[in-house]
Amino acid sequence: MNILKSLAMATAVSTLALAAHADTKIGMITTLSGGGAGLGVDVRDGFMLAIEAAGRDDVEVVIEDDQRKPESAVQIADRMIQSEKVDIMTGIIWSNLAMAVVPAATAQNVFYLSPNAGPSVLAGKRCHKNYFNVAWQNDNLHEAAGAYANDAALKNSFILAPNYPAGKDALTGYKRMYGGELAGEIYTKLGQTDYAAEIAQIRASGADSVYFFLPGGMGISFLKQYADSGVDLPVVGPAFSFDQGILQAVGAAALGIKNTSQWNKDIDNAANAAFVADFQAKYGRLPSLYASQGFDTANLILSALDKADVSDQDAFRAALKAAEFDSVRGDFKFGDNHHPVQNIYVREVIQEGDVFTNKIIATGLSDHADAYASECNM
Amino acid sequence: MSLILILEQVLNGLQFGVMLFLMAAGLTLVFGVMGLINLAHGALYMVGAFAAAAVAGWTGSFVLALMASLAAAAAAGALVEVTVIRRLYDRDHLDQVLATFALILIFSEGTRWLFGSFPLFLDVPSYLSGPVTLPGGIQYPLYRLAIIVIGLVVGAGLFWLIARTRIGVQIRAGEADREMIAALGVDISKLYTLVFALGAALAGLAGALVGAIQSVQVGMGEPVLILAFVVIVIGGIGSIKGALVGALLVGLTDTLGGVFLPRLFALMMEPASAASFGASLASMLIYILMAAVLLVRPSGLFGGSA
Numbered sequence: 001m002n003i004l005k006s007l008a009m010a011t012a013v014s015t016l017a018l019a020a021h022a023d024t025k026i027g028m029i030t031t032l033s034g035g036g037a038g039l040g041v042d043v044r045d046g047f048m049l050a051i052e053a054a055g056r057d058d059v060e061v062v063i064e065d066d067q068r069k070p071e072s073a074v075q076i077a078d079r080m081i082q083s084e085k086v087d088i089m090t091g092i093i094w095s096n097l098a099m100a101v102v103p104a105a106t107a108q109n110v111f112y113l114s115p116n117a118g119p120s121v122l123a124g125k126r127c128h129k130n131y132f133n134v135a136w137q138n139d140n141l142h143e144a145a146g147a148y149a150n151d152a153a154l155k156n157s158f159i160l161a162p163n164y165p166a167g168k169d170a171l172t173g174y175k176r177m178y179g180g181e182l183a184g185e186i187y188t189k190l191g192q193t194d195y196a197a198e199i200a201q202i203r204a205s206g207a208d209s210v211y212f213f214l215p216g217g218m219g220i221s222f223l224k225q226y227a228d229s230g231v232d233l234p235v236v237g238p239a240f241s242f243d244q245g246i247l248q249a250v251g252a253a254a255l256g257i258k259n260t261s262q263w264n265k266d267i268d269n270a271a272n273a274a275f276v277a278d279f280q281a282k283y284g285r286l287p288s289l290y291a292s293q294g295f296d297t298a299n300l301i302l303s304a305l306d307k308a309d310v311s312d313q314d315a316f317r318a319a320l321k322a323a324e325f326d327s328v329r330g331d332f333k334f335g336d337n338h339h340p341v342q343n344i345y346v347r348e349v350i351q352e353g354d355v356f357t358n359k360i361i362a363t364g365l366s367d368h369a370d371a372y373a374s375e376c377n378m
Numbered sequence: 379m380s381l382i383l384i385l386e387q388v389l390n391g392l393q394f395g396v397m398l399f400l401m402a403a404g405l406t407l408v409f410g411v412m413g414l415i416n417l418a419h420g421a422l423y424m425v426g427a428f429a430a431a432a433v434a435g436w437t438g439s440f441v442l443a444l445m446a447s448l449a450a451a452a453a454a455g456a457l458v459e460v461t462v463i464r465r466l467y468d469r470d471h472l473d474q475v476l477a478t479f480a481l482i483l484i485f486s487e488g489t490r491w492l493f494g495s496f497p498l499f500l501d502v503p504s505y506l507s508g509p510v511t512l513p514g515g516i517q518y519p520l521y522r523l524a525i526i527v528i529g530l531v532v533g534a535g536l537f538w539l540i541a542r543t544r545i546g547v548q549i550r551a552g553e554a555d556r557e558m559i560a561a562l563g564v565d566i567s568k569l570y571t572l573v574f575a576l577g578a579a580l581a582g583l584a585g586a587l588v589g590a591i592q593s594v595q596v597g598m599g600e601p602v603l604i605l606a607f608v609v610i611v612i613g614g615i616g617s618i619k620g621a622l623v624g625a626l627l628v629g630l631t632d633t634l635g636g637v638f639l640p641r642l643f644a645l646m647m648e649p650a651s652a653a654s655f656g657a658s659l660a661s662m663l664i665y666i667l668m669a670a671v672l673l674v675r676p677s678g679l680f681g682g683s684a
Contacts, residue, residue, distance in 0.1 A: 033486065034597040037495040163657045186640070187657040191601060193592040196390035196522065197633045203517065204383040220497055220593035228502055228519045228591065230509030249497040249593055285496075 024310050025060045026301065027086035029076050029101065031093050032065035036216050038245040039093045039290050040065070043115045045283055046294030047090070053278070054302050062086065068093075070100040077101045081108050087310040088113065090297055093290075095119040095138060095166035096190075106130040109313065111320070115297040116290060119165045120172070123339050124372030130313075132320055132338045134300055135293040136262055137370035138166045139173030141238040144260040144344035144364035145211060146177030149236055152258075155180040158207035158233075160198055162218065163187035170213035170238065176371060183207030188214075193221045199229045209233055215240040220249045227253035239263075239358075242349055244288035247356040254349045254356065262344050263292040263329050264360050271326035286357060292328050299325045337376035341369045382516050387637050388630065393522045395629025396529030400584035401602055402609040402621040403536060404577020410616020411552045411573050414463065415471050417478040419581055419606065420599025421485035426451040426582025427589035427598060428489055431500035440503035444586050451582020452575040454485075459574040464567065482600070490596050497595040500586075525587050532580065533622055540618055549573060553616050605632075608664055612671045614681025623679055628664050635663040
């Protein structure tokens with residue numbers, strides 16, 4: 001269905017653009033089916049909102065579903081690069097998929113702009129001049145959470161994350177900033193849905209707080225089970241565990257929980273206000289941070305296309321690096337390793353009418369850059 | 379490591395096992411009686427969970443939601459049996475796998491069409507929420523205890539059905555010799571539809587029970603389906619008793635392995651790599667168990683001489 005729609009759109013756009021000058025072809029591989037679909041749908045919707053608002057007939061977007069499987073992401077990427085000749089790729093949600101696709105794509109002179117996954121290796125040792133991360137390096141939000149835990153005087157955290165690259169980055173990030181003791185550290189299976197065993201360990205550990213990184217459905221399951229278990233320790237998490245897509249499914253169990261994010265719908269700037277209103281008008285739901293990342297990625301590409309043609313790689317790269325677009329996060333700039341240097345906020349889960357959402361209560365880290373930039377020789 | 383923690387983990391393993399049993403019972407019946415590999419069993423689990431979430435949303439009643447999950451999954455099962463599965467009994471297993479895999483895709487996309495890509499809300503009813511204190515001072519969620527009880531009651535009912543009723547006799551006869559019971563005048567196609575719908579209803583019930591503590595989302599059935607296959611291979615295909623024993627074995631192995639292996643490795647190596655190595659090995663543990671069982675008993679613990 002989605003493939004059909006994007007193919008139809010692609011054909012329509014390319015017929016329109018026959019007479020136009022050099023077309024730019026963007027390939028988006030993201031997760032549109034299975035357990036992680038909510039994240040990919042949000043990135044796609046945010047991205048397409050910006051593309052459609054720009055109304056350019058020389059930009060063509062091809063969208064395909066990776067089903068959260070590395071092997072299908074690799075296949076789609078090969079096809080997009082070799083037979084569809086895309087100039088720019090984007091869309092991947094999961095770090096294990098990004099590791100499978102990004103190095104191969106950038107080596108073949110395709111630009112890759114990540115709207116979500118930011119594995120540490122791609123920020124450090126294996127950074128690449130054609131790879132830009134528009135969201136964050138994986139550790140960032142977790143570092144802010146570690147810093148928040150210090151401010152909140154938490155001294156004995158129990159931490160858990162799924163056993164995949166972003167999970168390891170998450171706990172590394174939290175530990176980098178957090179100054180207290182660890183009551184326990186667990187890696188769970190990716191896609192795990194039952195956390196009874198982990199919750200029992202938390203109960204027995206004598207911790208004073210819990211930090212968890214469980215994006216998508218994993219976080220829903222954990223929070224519901226945690227609320228039902230009678231373990232009454234304060235919980236801290238990154239925004240991924242409390243994003244707009246999952247809060248409605250968690251319900252009141254999440255109210256009051258502090259989480260860290262580079263974006264929220266109440267960041268006060270004109271671009272953000274317009275984004276939130278347009279997104280709601282078009283899709284009938286509140287945008288999540290994933291949608292904001294998709295939206296920023298598209299606007300960054302559009303801003304660079306205004307300055308340079310994508311076939312002039314050096315000029316286009318410089319235009320991307322300059323990042324002169326109205327980010328919904330407010331000020332936005334890239335560090336030397338093409339990862340954002342940005343503020344990360346502390347949010348609290350609140351209820352507005354029937355809707356559960358977040359509001360910003362503090363700035364966790366200001367102008368924060370990632371820890372791997374120094375390992376990057378570009 | 380306290381005794382209380384160990385006991386709590388054993389309860390968790392039991393609860394997981396009982397839930398797997400509800401899934402595996404239908405799968406093993408369908409395979410035993412009709413010789414059909416049904417990959418779409420996980421889709422029926424998802425149908426149950428979505429039906430429960432929808433009905434709980436409309437009526438606010440958890441009991442009605444559970445009944446809706448049984449009814450919706452049984453209806454979906456019967457419909458699928460009559461329209462698609464019935465044509466597959468005489469085909470080889472490859473055709474069955476292909477067709478039922480297609481059913482997974484159809485169910486997933488159909489559900490996404492109806493309910494959207496975002497997870498649905500289904501919560502534990504207030505009278506079952508929160509923990510209870512068990513003898514010995516173990517705090518345990520009441521809802522998980524309820525799952526254990528419901529699962530055991532359903533299991534007992536199933537044994538009674540198979541061992542003591544006329545339908546049970548026909549099912550057992552169907553497993554032993556399909557042609558013969560057809561020759562004896564039993565309406566075999568009605569029996570097949572019934573068995574299939576029964577298996578579907580159990581899967582739907584499992585989906586609804588688990589949906590209340592996990593997330594109700596498209597694709598939730600497939601990970602459970604893989605475990606259910608492991609269960610019926612360990613237990614012996616076609617055996618309800620095997621499904622029960624296999625489910626409890628898998629549930630306990632998975633839960634206890636996930637908790638204690640990382641701690642075991644922590645005695646020998648540094649904590650971070652012990653956690654990661656232990657977690658990796660723990661996720662392999664049930665497959666190692668399956669391989670070990672098959673080495674000793676190639677047709678499973680309670681399997682016939684297939």
